[in-house]
Amino acid sequence: MTTQSSPHEPLLNTADSRWQQFLDSHFWHSFKRDKVAIVSFSIFFLFILASLSAPLLAPMDPYDMTQFDLMDSELPPVWQEEGDSRFLFGTDAQGRDMWSTILYGTRLSLIIGVCAVMLQAFLGIVIGLSAGYFGGRVDSFLMRLADIQLSFSTLMVAIIFLAIFQAAFGAELYQDLAMVMLVLVIGIAEWPQYARTVRASVLAERKKEYVDAARVIGLGPIRIMFRHILPNTLSPVLVISTVQIANAIISEASLSFLGLGMPPSQPSLGSLIASGFEFIFSGAWWITIIPGIALILLVLVINLLGDWLRDVLNPKLYKG
Amino acid sequence: MLAFLIRRLVQAFVVMFVISVISFSIQDNLGDPLRELVGQSVSEEERQALREQMGLNDPFLTQYWRFAKNAVQGDLGTSYFFKEPALQVILKKLPATLELVFGATLIIIFLSVPLGIYSAINPQSVLTKIIMGFSIVGISIPVFLTAIMLVYVFSVLLGVMPSFGRGELVHVFGYWETGFLTADGLLHLVLPSIALSSIMLPLFIRLIRSEMMEVLESEYVKFAWAKGISRYRIYFLHAFKNTMLPVITVGGVQIGTMVAYTILTETVFQWPGMGFLFLEAVNRVDTPLIVAYLIVVGAIFVVTNTVVDLIYGLVNPTVKLAAKHTG
Secondary structure, three states: OOOOOOOOOHHHHHHHHHHHHHHHOHHHHHHHHOHHHHHHHHHHHHHHHHHHOHHHHOOOOOOOHHHOOHHHOOOOOOOOOOOOOOOOOOEOOOOOEHHHHHHHHHHHHHHHHHHHHHHHHHHHHHHHHHHHHHOHHHHHHHHHHHHHHHHOOHHHHHHHHHHHHHHHHHHHHHHHHHHHHHHHHHHHHOHHHHHHHHHHHHHHHHOOHHHHHHHHOOOOHHHHHHHHHHHHHHHHHHHHHHHHHHHHHHHHHHHHHOOOOOOOOOOOHHHHHHHHHOOHHHOOOHHHHHHHHHHHHHHHHHHHHHHHHHHHHOOOHHHO | OHHHHHHHHHHHHHHHHHHHHHHHHHHHHOOOHHHHHHOOOOOHHHHHHHHHHHOOOOOHHHHHHHHHHHHHOOOOOEOOOOOOEHHHHHHHHHHHHHHHHHHHHHHHHHHHHHHHHHHHHOOOOHHHHHHHHHHHHHHHOOHHHHHHHHHHHHHHHOOOOOOOOOOOOEEEEOOEEEOOOOHHHHHHHHHHHHHHHOOHHHHHHHHHHHHHHHHHOOHHHHHHHHHOOOHHHHHHHHHHHHHHHHHHHHHHHHHHHHHHHHHHHHHHHOOOOHHHHHHHHHHOOOHHHHHHHHHHHHHHHHHHHHHHHHHHHHHOOOOOOOOOOOO
16 A cells, blocks of 8 residues: 555545555456466557557548559558558558558547447346346347347348448448448347346346345335446456457458448458458558458457456356 | 247247348338339339339338238249349359358368367367467458458469369259369369358367366266276267257357358359359349348248257257357
8 A cells, every 4th residue: 555645635545545456456466477468458558559549650641532642552561672661561552551541440440349349238238137137028028139139140130231221322321321330230239248148147146135135225226237236247248348349340340341331431450451352463462461460460469358358357157 | 848849930930020021121112123124214104103003102011911922932023133033043142152151161060179179188288279379369360351361372372272263063953053073163162161161160169178178077077087987988978979069059050150251251252152142232232132132041040040949959958948048
């Protein structure tokens, strides 16, 4: 415990002890001992940092057509012979700097992934809590629905939905709405994952005494669900969130690759790979492979962190 | 059991019904069948008369009923682009997709079972660490990227593998032309099958491993050890049998999921299957074809899921008939 904290600074004091508590926790200790977790977290942190500060790090604005020159198109990365020192990872077919485009693309992929997972978590937690808490018919109906939804692959549902949406509204309008649509589709298609996990832990928690106690003092169901039961179900939620973010990023990339996601003028990692694909036969591998490696690395470190979290927080609950 | 069977079938029907309603509303709202039929040159009055005649002005329910009646008889309309019955167009492409799924399934079965068992039996060995390392990398690579990298390495750099199409085919019967009977056809099948299996393989290795490890901890296996039964008999006869139960369920469901991933693989390898056809149909706003694809794929999902559930219910008498996790 730090000695500086005095009774005059109660806020700082609690913050300090929280921090101290964190440093003493099992969580932090196992993190310190696990090299894979440290490396993954550092890389993940770098990804976040890079995508947050993309406008500062990128030498060029990849959304601004006026900044790129067709004369610079398809230049290889600097370490190759014909490379140009202005372009670290080379340029694409329009003469756009790959490094800048990848930075902005990573940013988009992460934003879409995280937003979609937040939507999933919101829907799944509300539905899972209600199913677990109320039980009976509500429960069996909601879980039947979850079963059916899970039996259809998310990717399939997303592809069909987005394809029809695109056919109905035309590619022009679609491009403006692509990001919102991706978040909505990936977010809505995957809620059962959360609902099942939350429901399973609610069923375990519901029978405990503290819930009875809360009911006896006359608290309403909403308050009991969200203030008392929910906090105790959060560790499995945290574990699946990492896996879900990784999956959401993969789904987004796959959809963009098929031309159903982000447009080439505002590329995410997936659409960047798609736009480079036709050039790998002519030898311009960097347009596809470099964003591909960035994508793999991003998803891999999130998955590794998820694996580690699962081992630390609760090895049993994950399998649901 | 009978109650379970009936409930499961009812659910399958309800899901198919919902799919058909969705398909119909797509057909109803997407594109204008009249324009596809007669072009732009027809006057407004003739247009209205035709609409009336074709029943396009009828109430939604009447139109849906007509659609459902035709659909049950296998008539899903005529593709605008191919000028052929949409269902027929789809079914012609079905063998290509199924062969791809079959190739990938073979790879998954013959690799995941031995690797999964090995890593469950020897959790501390170096090879297990390598297998598990590869499996987490495998899960992190999207199917289309695996496909692209395979094309780049084996077709562009090394030039040893064909990068697109199905190669030489042999006609079997009906619409079915197979690539399994010629060397060229098999060669064309290798990369797409590997790409398609790449996302499922790690999943299955991990699943078999964790199930097997759980079974190896159970009482009856300990008892078998105590009886002095040979280790291979315990592993392969006693433990493996019970490992396969959940694996089969997940496997059945994943076959449906693989249909979705075929869209990605087929796009990269220009494999002339259903998924490739579907994306073309979307680009051409070929509504009847989109609808036919939706119904065929929906049926594949519903049938595989129902069959898997029923088999599981039969094989495992302790099955909880309410809900079951797949993943």
